[in-house]
Amino acid sequence: MKRITIFLFISFTYATVINIPADYYTIQEGIDISTDGDTVLVQPNTYYENINFNGHNITVGSMFIMTGDSNYISQTVIDGNQNGSVVNFDSAEDNTAILNGFIIQNGSGNENYLGTSYGGGICCNSSDPKLMNLKIINNTADYGGGISCNFSDPILINIHISNNSAVAGGGGMENYSSNPSLNDITISYNTAVEYGGGMANDFASPILINCIFHNNTSLENVGGGVSNYTTSSPILINCTFYNNSAVIGGGLWNGGATSTVTNCIFWADTPDEFFGNISNVSYSNIQGGYEGFGNIESDPLFLDPDNDDFHLGYDSPCIDVGDPNSPLDPDGTITDMGAYYFDQNGDCPVQGDVSGDGNLDVIDIVQTVDCILNNSDDCFCADLDSNGTIDVLDIVMMVDLILGSN
Numbered sequence: 001m002k003r004i005t006i007f008l009f010i011s012f013t014y015a016t017v018i019n020i021p022a023d024y025y026t027i028q029e030g031i032d033i034s035t036d037g038d039t040v041l042v043q044p045n046t047y048y049e050n051i052n053f054n055g056h057n058i059t060v061g062s063m064f065i066m067t068g069d070s071n072y073i074s075q076t077v078i079d080g081n082q083n084g085s086v087v088n089f090d091s092a093e094d095n096t097a098i099l100n101g102f103i104i105q106n107g108s109g110n111e112n113y114l115g116t117s118y119g120g121g122i123c124c125n126s127s128d129p130k131l132m133n134l135k136i137i138n139n140t141a142d143y144g145g146g147i148s149c150n151f152s153d154p155i156l157i158n159i160h161i162s163n164n165s166a167v168a169g170g171g172g173m174e175n176y177s178s179n180p181s182l183n184d185i186t187i188s189y190n191t192a193v194e195y196g197g198g199m200a201n202d203f204a205s206p207i208l209i210n211c212i213f214h215n216n217t218s219l220e221n222v223g224g225g226v227s228n229y230t231t232s233s234p235i236l237i238n239c240t241f242y243n244n245s246a247v248i249g250g251g252l253w254n255g256g257a258t259s260t261v262t263n264c265i266f267w268a269d270t271p272d273e274f275f276g277n278i279s280n281v282s283y284s285n286i287q288g289g290y291e292g293f294g295n296i297e298s299d300p301l302f303l304d305p306d307n308d309d310f311h312l313g314y315d316s317p318c319i320d321v322g323d324p325n326s327p328l329d330p331d332g333t334i335t336d337m338g339a340y341y342f343d344q345n346g347d348c349p350v351q352g353d354v355s356g357d358g359n360l361d362v363i364d365i366v367q368t369v370d371c372i373l374n375n376s377d378d379c380f381c382a383d384l385d386s387n388g389t390i391d392v393l394d395i396v397m398m399v400d401l402i403l404g405s406n
Helices: 027-033 071-075 362-373 392-405
Strands: 017-020 039-042 045-048 059-062 076-079 087-089 098-105 122-125 130-137 140-143 147-150 155-162 165-169 173-176 181-188 199-202 207-209 212-214 226-229 235-237 240-242 252-255 260-262 265-267 280-282 302-304 309-312
Touching: 017 027, 027 039, 027 059, 059 071, 071 076, 071 098, 071 130, 165 199, 362 392
Parallel strands: 017 039, 039 059, 045 076, 059 098, 076 098, 087 122, 098 130, 122 147, 130 155, 140 165, 147 173, 155 181, 173 199, 181 207, 181 212, 199 226, 207 235, 212 240, 226 252, 235 260, 240 265, 260 280
Antiparallel strands: 302 309
């Protein structure tokens, strides 16, 4: 028998943390010196530069990624100084190329050979990065004022895209031949002159989960919240649309496209919530009503929509009426409609505040009486004596609290 000896050559690579500005003065210098797997760690400051990952699959992050302190997001700013896209991914980066924990502002987009600009804040071309914990604000471009994705499938998590503008389409975000995944995204106060005040999709099929579109505007044409062209087929799950506006299709506009809408709320969009072929709408709250299984039409009773708070109040009709086949909410109950679930096991920020409006007043007494008469379990904040039962003793305690606060 022959003995065969096999030699294994194992090489170890170590990720490096490159500190900005301690090691290098600019973020771009840190990116250029990095290799795949490295982290460029950026200290709080405002950095006036336009950065490009240049194919490096690395993490560029603020101190938020080390501490979890969201204050570092607002304190660490990359400002494009109206000199093109603030952040560029254009060299086949994958989802291990991560941008995490910044404000991205004041970009003007990259121009193509025709002089058309794309992606004021972030421009993705043939790349699939992961974008996390960002505020993308006050950027502009012809297409995709906040973000432009062309032939790209990025992953977006916990991002606010606000106050961006597009001359043509996609004030907040524009997707062309792209299939991005969005989770926990707020797209608000963006404008486009022609279409897609919040988002414009063309040959694109994004998946949107727990996203909010509010106060976006298409000034002269279609799709205040979202416009979908040319075989686009977005999927919307547990999304909230509110107070978006356009000439046609204030909430969602489809032209040669289809959309699937589940567990969503469309309310107060003008002149209408939907326009075009919305192929499948189910278990959603649509102002004006819409045909589909499990759909309702009832004021969602947001806590404070005038101040951009789209959490559900205690008596919202959207609680526990989502698709029963959807995953349960984190509190173990049937999924709610909209981007925010109502936590039925949560603590009460204001003791006795049954209405959830932040105040303790006669409205809470009325709702508590209603809970007692209807044997409802939705008034846990009224259990002031913490005995597990809502009864007249809780009402007496509530009256004492109200009188004592006046």
